[in-house]
Amino acid sequence: MKTELRELNTDDEEAFIVGLKEWIDESPHWYSFAWKDGMTFKEMLEILSNERLGKDLAPGRVPHTMLYGFLDGVIIGRVSVRHTLNESLRLRGGHIGYAIAPRFRRMGYAKEMVAQALVYCKTIGVKDVMVTCGDTNVPSWKIIEHFSGKLQDRIWDEEDQETIRRYWINLT
């Protein structure tokens, strides 16, 4: 395994800022939900820590851990792990969401990172992992099926106006 998936720490500021630039042509949400222009890295780490601990959660949010994938010190993507599901995540989102920076795609890194995220899920007691993806998002459902995800159903997502697939990966 070439990538290391882990939480950010105070030594990662430079890598985080460099990694953000990889997303200039795509939605920065794929990289970070917490980062806002003008905040300090330390402030963001505090938000991430609170979210992991379930402290001061915004309405509709559940405790979650943001794990970043490092390749030789460079952040190439992330996996967000939701510790529990709410109504909205059961519809779309599930327990884990992942993204790889464009220039690092199609090299097997998402699979590597999801493998590590599933180990993390087990450590926090999530044994049945729900994962959702757009019906046409071929790499995403290939990853889920690689980890023996069982398709629950395909449903129409009014908000995003697309059909999505809902899968479960059993870790026991």
Ligand SMILES: CC(C)(COP(=O)(O)OP(=O)(O)OC[C@H]1O[C@@H](n2cnc3c(N)ncnc32)[C@H](O)[C@@H]1OP(=O)(O)O)[C@@H](O)C(=O)NCCC(=O)NCCS
């Ligand atoms: C989905 C995403 C994370 C995949 O990352 P990746 O590192 O390129 O994926 P991998 O290299 O591990 O490839 C996984 C599988 O998808 C296949 N694949 C990758 N890109 C593909 C593409 N554009 N078209 C078809 N298959 C593709 C790979 O060949 C591999 O298949 P295999 O298991 O048969 O070998 C990445 O495309 C991404 O970040 N997309 C934007 C965010 C997103 O859609 N996230 C998922 C939300 S549900």
